[in-house]
Amino acid sequence: MTAAYLQVSTQNIHGRNPSTTLLRILFINTVCMKTVLRQIMPGWQHFKIAISMILLSLFTIACDKFEYSPYQTDNANRPDNLNNKNIEALLSAEAHADDTVRFIFTGDSQRFYDELKDLVTKANSLPKVDFLILAGDITDFGLLQEFIWINDELEGLNFPYMAVVGNHDLTSNGSVIYTSMFGQKNFSFVYKRHKFIFHDTNSREYNFNGSVPNIPWLGTQLNDSKADWYIGVSHVPPYDVDFDKNLENPYKDQWAADSAFILSMHGHLHTSGDSHMYDDHVRYINTAAVQQREFILMELVNGKINKRIIYY
Amino acid sequence: MKRFYFIVILLYMSHAMTAQNLRKNTSYGIQYAGSVGFISMGYYKHSAKGKISIGLVYGFTPKKFGGPLGSLSLKVRYDPFHLKVHRNISIQPIQIGFFLAQNFGKNIDFKWGSNYPKGYYWWGSSFRQHAFISTQVSFTLPKGYFSKASFYLEANTNDLYLYSYFSNRNTITLYDIFFFGIGSRFYLREKQAQKKAYHRYDL
Secondary structure (H helix, E strand, O other), rough: HHHHHHHHHHHHHHOHHHHHHHHHHHHHHHHHHHHHHHHHHOOOHHHHHHHHHHHHHHHHHHEEEEOOOOOOOOOOOOOOOOOOOHHHHHHHHHHOOOOOOEEEEEEEEOOOHHHHHHHHHHHHHHOOOEEOOOOOOOOOOOOOHHHHHHHHHHHHOOOOEEEOOOOOHHHHOHHHHHHOOOOOOEEEEEEEOOOEEEEOOOOOHHOOOOOOOOHHHHHHHOOOOOOOOEEOOOOOOOOOOOOHHHHHHHHHHHHOOOOOOOEEEEEOOOOOEEEEEOOOOOOOEOOHHHHHOOEEEEEEEEEEEEEEEOOO | HHHHEEEEEEOOOHHHHHHHOOOOOOOEEEEEEOOOOOOEEEEEOOOOOOOOOOOOOOEOOHHHHHHEEEEEEEEEOOOOOOOOOOOOOOEEEEEEEEEEEEEEEEEEEOOOOOOOOOOOOOOOOEEEEEEEEEEEEEEEOOOOOOOEEEEEEEEEEHHHHHHHHHHHHHHOHHHOOOOEEEEEEEEEHHHHHHHHHHHHHHH
8 A cells, every 4th residue: 555655656756846856756755644644634634743743753852952052051961060070989999999090191182082082992991090181171162062072982981080171161151061060170189198189270261360370279279188299280381371471480389389299280282291391399291182192191109200101 | 254244134134124025925933942042033034936035033042041142143044845745734845054143142252352362263252154954844824914834843053063073073973963943934924915006006
């Protein structure tokens, strides 16, 4: 019976406009439905059928696929408070680990999803990694979808990850999205007596207003009884033009004044670098971007830093 | 480029707003989602056969749904196929088009601020170019203010999503970058205008 309807409707198509026959055959389902409807349904019943067909197709589309704006800050698929959740997961496993802090340091994942996927595969193949640090520029355009796509890839990791905020993440509504999806822009945690201080150094995004980086807050993070060593994690390094020039000296002096502060880690430059930039005891390490297909495997043992660049 | 688009919008509006054209080939639209706002309203003009339509759409997203955000867009749609399935019902299985959206919001800068050197960020801060594909069913209404009502399901993507798609062919799929919206358009009946013209000749 269906075959007969198919034939009838094909004839209809040919009769109407031979030049678009091929394209119209693509919609044979629609036309076939028409023939069937004509046989079994009179008048306004068509209305109900067509509406229910649209409704049926609507149910197959996930909620978060209805986008209100590319700039929207929330949807049904957005995770919340990722940094805190991941820190909790990391600390709950602390008791079973050895005393070496072993983590992957990478940054600037902005729009490099293919490369990030390979990074996750490579990272999962390394033994005994505790966590991953993403040094900012999670996204390229600060859009909600980008945050979600990056998190979708990083969820493939066998261990937790934490991300600091980058300058691209602060464009458009990115600041609001980062705060609700990852948490506070300045935060810290202590793992195996090493304190990691994540903070916002994207001074240019705040028009160099003198409050970013928040140096008084950074001061309060030092002298923690639970920690022996301190590590700073931020996106823009103090020696870059996007860092507030008026705050460069107070910033690096504060680190240099504390002998327990051993390491300052950054992204933003898309090249790897490693130096005692200000001729003091603090080591400044810069990671390449995800795009360059390399990341740093860091090992901290009692304040001693071991570093290995891994290509993938 | 942006200036050019605005000139096009102004020219189009000045044409559409003349009294004679105000009711002719006109439809009003209302839409849910579809990347122009939680809810949006449009004013469209059509070609004589109704295959090409061009319109202005204003959309709004309240705080509860990830806003507050506003957008004003110029929307152009081409309906190549009209399949009549019944005396009163026709289906437009595939429609294609684009819309150019100017977005407004507290954190959406109209253009990049003076704190950035020129070209620091290469993409537009608030102006998005979207492409869409949609499918529609239309009902002819026997009487009343509107002559036709149509309901459509639309999938759109924008310049930044497309750019992400083309540079990540292993991870980002077409389904990832397309987002949906549903809406309807109501076509104004032209009968009243014709009646007036008839009376004029009669006198």
